[in-house]
Amino acid sequence: MAINENWEIYDNELSVSDNQTIESILTVGNGYFGMRGAYEDDAISEKSTTHGAYINGFYETAPITYGEQAHGYPSERQSMISLPDASHISLQLDGIPVDHNHGEITDNIRDLSMKTGLMTHKFVWTGKLSGKKIQVSFRRIVSHVRKHIFAIQMTVKPVNFKRGILSIKSTIDSDNLSAHSSDDPRVSEINTDEIMKHARQINTQNDQIIGLSFTTQRSDLSAMVGAIHNLDGKVSNNQKIWQSQILIDQQPVRMEKFACYFDTRESHGESVSETVVAELEKSKEAGFDALRKEQANYMRLFWHDSDIHIATNYHDDLQMASRFALFQLLQSVGKDGKRGISAKGLSSTGYDGHYFWDTEIYIIPFFTMTQPQIAKSLLTNRYNQLSHATEHAMDLGYRGALFPWRTINGEESSAYFPASTAAVHINADIMFALQQYYYFTDDEHFMRQYGLKMLVEASRFYLSYGSWDKEKGFVINTVTGPDEYTALVNNNSYTNLMVKNQLEFLTTSFDLSQVARFGVTEKEWQQFEMAAKQMFIPREDNLIGQDDSFLSKPKLDLKTMDKSKFPLLMHYHPLFLYQHQVLKQADLILAMALMPYRFTNEQQKINYEYYEPLTTHDSSLSRCAYAIAASRLPDQDAFDQMLQSSFKTDLTDSQNNTANGIHTASMGGIWLVILLGLAHVQATENKLILDPIMPPSWNAYVVCIQYHGSQIKLSVSERGSHVTLMHGLPIKVQLNGEIVQF
Template sequence: MKTGWIIEDQGNRKGLWVNESIFNVANGYLGVRGNYEEGYDGKEPTIRGTYINAFYDITPIQYGESAYAFPDTQQKLVNVIDVQDLHIRIGEESFSLFAGQVVSYRRWLNMKEGKYVRLVHWISPQGKELEIEFTRMASFTTLELFVMDVKITRINCDDEVTITSGMNGDISNYTNSNDPRVASDHAKLLHVVHTGVQDTCLQIVAETSRSRLRVAATTFHELTPCIEGRLIQTDTNLTKEYVFPKGKEVLRLTKYNVFTDTRRHEQPELCGLEIVKSVVSKGIKQIWKEQELYLEAFWAMANIEIQGDAPLQEGLRYNVYQLLQSVGKDKYSNIAAKGLSGEGYEGHYFWDTEIYILPFFILCQPELAKQLLRYRYTILGEAKIRAKELGHRKGAAYAWRTITGQECSAYFPAGTAQFHINGDIAYTYIQYYLATGDEAFIAEFGAEVVFETARTWIELGHFDDGVFKIDAVTGPDEYTAIVNNNYYTNVLAKYNMEWAVKWYRQLKSTHPEAWASLCNRIELTDEEIIIFEQAAAQMYLPFNDKLGIHEQDDSFLSKKVWDFENTPRANYPLLLNYHPLFIYRHQVLKQADTVLAHFLIEDGVSSDVLKSSYDYYEKITTHDSSLSSAIYSIMASKIGYADKAYSYFIETARMDLDNTHGNTKDGLHMANMGGTWMAVVYGFTGVRIKEDQLVLNPVLPKAWEGYKFSMQYRQAQITVEVNTNETVLMVDAVKPIVLEVKGKRFKIQTGKIRIAI
């Protein structure tokens, strides 16, 4: 085994369903949870799930009391056809880890090969001994493909072995009415329209209830030795039973499963058959090889090597790998809050993508970053419609949570009120531009998004006595809602409008035709730009002189501080134990808010303020949101709190592997996973993408001997190596770039920079 590239089943997590999330196998299009092929004992809770990114149904939202422009339906990621079933019988006995004797059991994810393996040495109650090896893979090169492979070795016995391989279309989603973070209702979304056999392939076609999307699962079985199977067909299921005669040879079944859907494939049934044929003719070995090659290229850019801390190395790499597994690779999809690993947050896309996940893609996989940003452009039309519904005359109001752009949040104080998502999206377009210099993309997509979101601030805010104010919004911290002049929101709004002005003037000269066409299309005028400029310049940024910090919002610091001393550990997360009003009444944060603003936009904020702000807000932050620790780690690095930086980093790095938030069963915390990478690159290494240079301020955590990673900046490949003595930067660019390392500026095209630590 290659050290640090393997995630092993630790068996010590709470419940098998936690491991189902951790051992999910996905490729951004398709995701399958790490369920046992043969199932459990009927007592262990499970969420048996297969998901296709952005494949959704529509469910009604019920309100006790509704109000104008509350969304009346919601989109929901659908648990699709289950092809995982593989049941093994030896003689009359069924293989189960809950019967007989488990001599040895190992399960692991190999992140270099992109494969999941479960290896069991088992003795049946009647003493028959088997070694069984299950392998699974969701292909990164053929996104529709989920391939399974099982090898069975008979030890000290030669009995007949039966493998029953199933496809099940009678699937429901998971619900829990007591947890606001998962769906409470509407489990049955998918209905089978067809089961059948064509060209030796099994195929189930199913349709969603309201969105009327169709999915086809097409499966081909390859057997060694080659035998014929018996088909069992029902209205919703297809099963093949293969009976291997007595003997000693190794038995093997390879199950090629292809998922196609009407969002991407015009004729999913036909297309499914074609893809199956092509992958079968390629063969399993070749498929595995392609996967390895894909990952080799990926890791060449994305790998962070740490010397001196194996568990963290493992966590960090796992988190980055999950980002790759989750990222949508077409214009229909993005990264859901739980990736494709579970149903938590119903497969919706949030600001998490922009603020926590895109930084990795921008610096390591800019082509995928571009794809993610294009997704926001494709839903701009929906955001403009939503703005109108919300009473705005112009602009775009992006949905707080959505799949195809419509608002799916059923609780506006911590949903629609989080208008900052518009600033987050604009900010990230700008970051992408600063990192890549890709002005063509801005002219084509980015400027329009930034102009429309800038308009939203003008609609939301107003000039009052020489300052521009934005009332009745909720910032990132959901433990305070519907406030005036949230610092985070205002500072992002200011940035958003400043760049709208900048790009308006810049594109006018660099891309005059695109500029003119855009301005004409969205009726953008010089007058509006002047208003953006004024609003940005006069933006109100609440500041408390006594504490020397920016106030989270107008009234935050005058509230009562939460009584942490008398809050038992069991009462966290607070949202599950206190009424929102009780929480809103106090100075208490679910997650970084002003501190996050200081990370995103540091220019113009003195280091004293950064530090005071950190000190103040940290004391009252619960980190009940998984979006918090990474930011506190980064800002601790910035301020020089090395110990805090490291301990927050640890929290992020193994949050899901160690199920520290207790809800990993519902899926992995994708934003936090992006945050782990950020904590190294933006935190320990102090990377900041500025308007005309890349800034680095590397430090080495005490516990480490060194670390190394790569990134791409303005088409330059930069490798950063930090060890106990020095930082070494290797640059390979097509034209000179400017780096500022520990305060020193370098203009460099190719070569090394060495700076003492």
């Protein structure tokens, strides 16, 4: 992959060629809504395509059908749905369709500029009969500045002729919507056709506006999609089509289309259609170029705070992959405290558009360290769903709050509890992110107003879910850890370590007086302390068991297994996987990656060497954790290899499913690898600890970190590591063991 200055992704330079994979990669979005990188007119190519436009958290529900039902199972699932697509524009030249049936398409290239947040699509069309050649370009943005606005600027330039009639047909397409991508067996069919059948026209004075409003049938959510053009045209087909004709007279012609995606939960009493029309008119007034500049400016600030510079001895993949990761995280993440970040971002309805623990463990760290206000908004979204978590715990028979394994609206949406609800580490994961947020930002206000209540309720849950064993101490039985190839075990060490961490956070960073208002008594407080102190971790000397019985199971020899049997979950019954020492993904090693200070060097080495050969990395969440853990081991070759592979997911389609959406957790994992695996960053309440290392065959890297409102830049090269204060008050940094004020 050759990359223009490492800021641009050209589809013809990607190592993948499947059009739907490329469409996922070229998604543009702003965290509120997103658009896949499909062509404006499908007919310019014969490749198969999946259009998609999604509002983060805009979902329909469907009843869950169980093979066998039991008490307390979720009754319905939520699914983010595909919305009417405003990117469609098709052309005719002198009445002939500008497509691959009626002409030759050449120089057809899409390009995503990560620097400016602009996607460009260009091609040249030569009419079969007329021989007339035009160069067409589309530039599109989903504005980061204007939450609801998507804009396209089209330019058509005559190449070998002087005059012609260009007919433009611009639509909002609500055909062929689907609720999910086909490779995910865990999702239900949602009938979006039914929703669209009842869509209504937008009621507006402006007869140039096309669009429609619609309401989901079961979840009762409404949204409106409208569009306006900077030329006059004819609106038809129930306001879904806009058409216009322009005379090409030697000069290029240009058209701009502005679309507005507006979920009615965004309105505060005012008329939705008036708001949409006003937004559209404002954008049209400003013009595409103004929006593009706003966008470039926004991105400049983003990169200023967030960019990672990497210089390596090998190819430039890593620089590119890390920028792509951060860029897509920004595009995917909800920033208003009312939505999260889904497993596939806003690039598809894969995994139903659900928020998982990926958010807190894999993704929030990037925002915590670079854009803490976004980390805050993600934690606020969890806080806003706390009442559902409290009900969920009660439904199951426990006290406190248990956050849902997968959800949009805060209710558990999972249909197989052994690999979801039983993964009760979700609470500790969220609290880990809260702790990190607090330590990095010192945001006392947030803790007082939101954080502590979550922390207390999440801790209460564990006191009632866990129990006291006279020999072992505090045990947490019947859980599933991160590794989905093991389920319903006792004392998953990741879970227990994370819960221990959570309870220590509560009881050492705060005191009883701060949480008494949540009904915490002295007795309960002591239990929190005691459970943290006596938390049981299964061990055999320095080898830590993934759970109480893991080490006594037979091992699968992954090296000798038939390659066609991977990923194992597609070829083996869960019982077989549960019965063996085999991991889908990092489990104990993830705890080690997140909290290396809880393990001795000897333990890190022994456990890494034990678990790595048992891990299939069938999950995209796995390699980054192993890379981080490997960074502290003597074997630098293994580290280098794991490091490189952890950067590869979407741009190389290494999981073979990027067509069904990007992998946001894996993208967050790239940040983790650099910060936890290379910079070896750790925030405590009063200082920032950095123990940076230089990986084999790297020359240098530079990364910015915010701590307590200040920003520092860490530069690491062969000559050593260097910290500079970029803005804010001086902060205390422990660099390579030495405490320095910067």
